[in-house]
Amino acid sequence: xxxxxxxxxxxxxxxxxxxxxxxxxxxxxxxxxxxxxxxxxxxxxxxxxxxxxxxxxxxxxxxxxxxxxxxxxxxxxxxxxxxxxxxxxxxxxxxxxxxxxxxxxxxxxxxxxxxxxxxxxxxxxxxxxxxxxxxxxxxxxxxxxxxxxxxxxxxxxxxxxxxxxxxxxxxxxxxxxxxxxxxxxxxxxxxxxxxxxxxxxxxxxxxxxxxxxxxxxxxxxxxxxxxxxxxxxxxxxxxxxxxxxxxxxxxxxxxxxxxxxxxxxxxxxxxxxxxxxxxxxxxxxxxxxxxxxxxxxxxxxxxxxxxxxxxxxx
Numbered sequence: 001x002x003x004x005x006x007x008x009x010x011x012x013x014x015x016x017x018x019x020x021x022x023x024x025x026x027x028x029x030x031x032x033x034x035x036x037x038x039x040x041x042x043x044x045x046x047x048x049x050x051x052x053x054x055x056x057x058x059x060x061x062x063x064x065x066x067x068x069x070x071x072x073x074x075x076x077x078x079x080x081x082x083x084x085x086x087x088x089x090x091x092x093x094x095x096x097x098x099x100x101x102x103x104x105x106x107x108x109x110x111x112x113x114x115x116x117x118x119x120x121x122x123x124x125x126x127x128x129x130x131x132x133x134x135x136x137x138x139x140x141x142x143x144x145x146x147x148x149x150x151x152x153x154x155x156x157x158x159x160x161x162x163x164x165x166x167x168x169x170x171x172x173x174x175x176x177x178x179x180x181x182x183x184x185x186x187x188x189x190x191x192x193x194x195x196x197x198x199x200x201x202x203x204x205x206x207x208x209x210x211x212x213x214x215x216x217x218x219x220x221x222x223x224x225x226x227x228x229x230x231x232x233x234x235x236x237x238x239x240x241x242x243x244x245x246x247x248x249x250x251x252x253x254x255x256x257x258x259x260x261x262x263x264x265x266x267x268x269x270x271x272x273x274x275x276x277x278x279x280x281x282x283x284x285x286x287x288x289x290x291x292x293x294x295x296x297x298x299x300x301x302x303x304x305x306x307x308x309x310x311x312x313x314x
Contacts, residue, residue: 050079164220275310
């Protein structure tokens with residue numbers, strides 16, 4: 001399953017690395033300072049997911065692309081409205097006369113709405129944006145599909161849900177046929193909803209749909225990242241729609257309950273509010289993250305205690 005590692009220490013700005021099993025490629029959620037993030041891990045990142053561009057979530061973007069330049073790879077950057085202009089500005093603030101145009105390419109995916117994602121590309125040395133297309137989905141590769149919710153933090157703040165691709169298991173005891181390449185063909189047909197595909201099994205041709213009962217579906221693991229958001233019903237309805245029943249969610253819990261006045265003022269969440277919405281979403285496990293820099297370890301413990309009490313309903 002997907003594995004998330006928090007790369008920032010207490011009183012550092014948030015950054016989370018998501019590792020893909022059996023793959024050298026990973027995803028990065030937000031670019032705050034992250035003293036636990038290594039150069040090797042940065043160079044393994046194939047996609048960056050930015051919740052919003054307040055400085056504590058975007059300040060280390062320069063450090064990230066510094067270690068990606070020269071890889072020759074295409075890196076995807078997903079983020080809220082105007083993310084393309086902000087990335088362009090960061091890149092153009094440096095001199096690149098020694099960098100070849102094939103050193104790297106960024107594909108920037110600007111989330112305008114749930115149905116409108118603008119796709120830009122940009123590469124050295126001049127870093128001129130080019131609008132490629134507009135599409136109605138955010139991100140999909142060989143490993144995951146990524147859904148999202150646009151939350152209110154007095155600016156758009158994107159919450160991301162990473163869902164591993166579903167897999168299928170062959171029920172050997174239910175089949176009278178010998179194993180063979182037809183099983184992988186059958187799995188592909190089911191994945192692609194191609195029920196009419198012809199499958200050759202022991203010199204007999206079958207429709208894929210006649211063999212689907214030999215396969216059991218394994219739901220892909222669902223991992224959520226909910227960063228800064230105001231405590232309000234509109235945000236909670238969006239969270240429920242996307243994150244209901246997720247396996248694991250990391251959620252912003254910026255303030256202690258006693259400081260919820262600051263939470264309201266600054267469009268943040270607080271301990272019991274974050275725990276309660278995770279309880280209502282019926283997620284299997286949840287982890288509070290991204291605490292105010294004013295807090296020390298004892299404050300973090302207090303936040304976690306109130307969060308889990310609300311999450312577990314006790």
